[in-house]
Amino acid sequence: MAHIRKRGKTYSYTIDIERNPISGRRKQINKGGFTRKKDAEAAARKIELEMDENRFIEPSKEIFKTFMENWFTTHYQNRIKQTTVTSRRYILEKHLLHENPFANKEISKITTEDIDAFYNLKINGDYSSSYIRKMHQMLMQAFNQAVKWKKISGNPLVDADPPPVKTGEMSIWSLEDVQAFLNTVKGDRHYLTFILAIYTGMRRGEILGLKWCDIDFERKCIHVNRSLAYIPKNGYIFTSLKTKKSKRQIPISQFVLNELCTHKKLQEDWKELVGVLYENQDLVICTNTGTIQDPRNVNRVMKRIVKSANVINIRFHDIRHTHASILISEGVDIVKISNRLGHSNPKITYEFYAHLLPNLDNDVADILHNAIQGRSGGQMADK
Known part of the structure; x- marks a missing residue:
């Protein structure tokens, strides 16, 4: 009592x-x-x-800072990709442990108001909404785990209000830009790199991680199975893909297939020229000696070709957006585009490219009118 x-x-x-x-x-x-x-x-x-009702959880007196360090080390970092650990560790130490008003507060006493005040602090610090969202995602997972570990009875993040992600104006090439770029890059050793980017929408890491065993020449498709990524202190290594949907099959045209065959013959010439120094890793895109291609070299080539072709300067990743925009303009179903890009959900594709979709609402009124008139046999129009 x-x-x-x-x-x-x-x-x-x-x-x-x-x-x-x-x-x-x-x-x-x-x-x-x-x-x-x-x-x-x-x-x-x-x-x-x-x-x-045996639902009571005695509030933990553990300090937020102590909990987060333990959660990150023993739980979180074992469940994310190696390539993500470094960036998330930076967010943890800089924003969640040090530049955080409730870092030394008991985890059970942290409120939704504390969380919202933290977001406002970061907004006023001119951090992007997408970056603050990453902090939000980490906090959400950490507090969910605290609930499961029975340290707190509820998650204060549930009712928190992180800033919405602002999608800036997308930089993409027009069809004329694509043609000008390809005409200029033709003959360069990275010609196939850009053919694959433009015609498949693959990410840069996926292209540089592609192996000849991933190419199905009979069925005319590419199997995306891995990605090349940089790991601090380990250098460039092949890693698993971003999501389950990222592991996918991409149908390719006869044109792309022909370019792959041409490039394969070119690689055979490299092997003969280099001899025993050639390191055969079965890579489609590699150096002249067969080793992993540094992504920075691809970026340098792209900048040079962009300048020579006199097209707008975009990032390599924007070629992926260009690929999607061309398919959208040609009326390809958004679900098919989503599968091709390897998005985890078609909703992501729709939200990202919604501004590129044609406005189909203008004919809705006429469709409704024609349906009613057809059902009533035109009687309503006669009255």
Whole structure:
């Protein structure tokens, strides 16, 4: 039974929960600061009801900073890609442990108001909404785990209000730009790299991780199975793909197939020229000696060709957006585009490229009118 008492101008409650099996002392829950007695009584009844239904969780006194370090080391970093650990560790240390007003607060006392104030602090610090969203995702996962570990009874992130991601104006090439770029890059050793980017929409890492065993020449398709990524202290390595949907099959045209065959013959020439120094890793895109191609060299070639072709300067990843925009303009179904790009959900594709979709609402009124007129045999029009 809860004991309610008045201290000064406010009320507090005390609830005995159990005895310590070693010391024999009673463990109690105390909370004060209620301006009205009935508010203290209501809060105490809620605790007692949770205890009766075995739902009560004794609030943890663990400091947020201590919890986050333990959560990240023992749980989180083992469940994300190696390529992500470094960037997430930076967010943890800079933003969640140091530049955070509630870093030294007990995890059970952190409120939704604290979380929203933290987001506002980062917004005022001119951090992008997408970057703040990454902090939000980490916090959401950490507090969800705290609930599972029975350190807190609820997640304050559930009702928090992170800033919406602002999608800036997308930089893409027109069909004329694509043709000008390809005409200029033809003959360069990275010609096939850009053919694959433009005609398949593959990510740069996926292209540089592509092997000849991934090419099905009979069925005319590419199997995307891995990606080339940079790991600090380990250099460039092949890693698993971003999501399950990233591992996909991409149908290719006869033109792309022919370019692959031409490039394969070119590689055979490299092998003969280099001899025993050639390191055969079965890579489609590689150096003249067969080793992994540094992505920075691809970027340098792209900048040079962009300048020579006199087309707008875009990032390599924007070629992927260009690929999608061409398919959208040609009326390809958004689900098919999503599968081709390897998005985890067609909703992501739709939200990202919605502004490129043609406005099909203009004919809705006529469609409705024609349906009604057809169903009524034109009788309504005669009245």
